[in-house]
Amino acid sequence: MKTKSKLTALASAVMLLGTSAAAFADNQNGRGRDLYDYAQVISSQPIVNYVTVKIPVQECWEETEYYSVAPPAGGVAGGTILGAVIGGVIGHQFGSGSGNDAATFAGSLFGAAIGNSRARAAYAVQNGNGQYSRPVERCKTTYRSHQEERINGYRVTYRYHGQKYMTEMPYDPGQKIRVRVDVRPAG
Numbered sequence: 001m002k003t004k005s006k007l008t009a010l011a012s013a014v015m016l017l018g019t020s021a022a023a024f025a026d027n028q029n030g031r032g033r034d035l036y037d038y039a040q041v042i043s044s045q046p047i048v049n050y051v052t053v054k055i056p057v058q059e060c061w062e063e064t065e066y067y068s069v070a071p072p073a074g075g076v077a078g079g080t081i082l083g084a085v086i087g088g089v090i091g092h093q094f095g096s097g098s099g100n101d102a103a104t105f106a107g108s109l110f111g112a113a114i115g116n117s118r119a120r121a122a123y124a125v126q127n128g129n130g131q132y133s134r135p136v137e138r139c140k141t142t143y144r145s146h147q148e149e150r151i152n153g154y155r156v157t158y159r160y161h162g163q164k165y166m167t168e169m170p171y172d173p174g175q176k177i178r179v180r181v182d183v184r185p186a187g
Contacts, residue, residue, distance in 0.1 A: 034182075035182075035183060036178055036181065037160070037179055039160035039179045040159050040175070040176055043157045045155045047154065047168065048152070049149075050147050051147070052145050054143045056143055057144050059139065061137070061139075064134070066131060067131075068131050079118055079119025081115070083116065084112035087107040091110070094107075153171075156173055158179075160179055
């Protein structure tokens with residue numbers, strides 16, 4: 001009989017231990033065991049950070065740009081050809097034989113250079129020296145900086161059952177805050 005009562009006691013102990021372990025696991029997994037209540041908020045102060053903000057600003061102004069226009073090829077070409085012909089005729093007057101040919105060639109080159117220069121100068125006189133101006137808009141981007149306040153959360157002080165507590169929250173909770181109550185046996 002002693003063996004039977006020992007077996008019964010052992011079976012009871014195993015069942016009790018199994019039930020206690022299940023209850024403990026149930027509490028640890030948070031299956032409806034958590035209790036919530038509300039506490040009175042005493043103060044809620046914003047946590048402020050200052051950040052530098054840069055804003056691009058485009059500044060524009062007007063400048064005068066000067067430019068020149070080259071004479072058209074047709075007007076200058078005629079003066080160059082005419083100068084080469086006249087220079088060749090004058091150069092032909094000097095020398096004899098093969099020297100005459102060299103003097104004619106040199107006179108043509110010299111006359112072409114003078115003719116080209118005269119044609120360009122005449123075009124510039126007729127058309128206001130070929131210099132023109134026009135307004136041009138220039139722009140530059142600069143950055144202006146200023147400080148801004150950014151609220152990064154709230155430092156909340158609250159009272160629950162006569163005790164003061166403090167926490168930080170991402171928002172202002174208002175007049176009361178929901179708190180989790182943890183009730184456990186002291187032991």
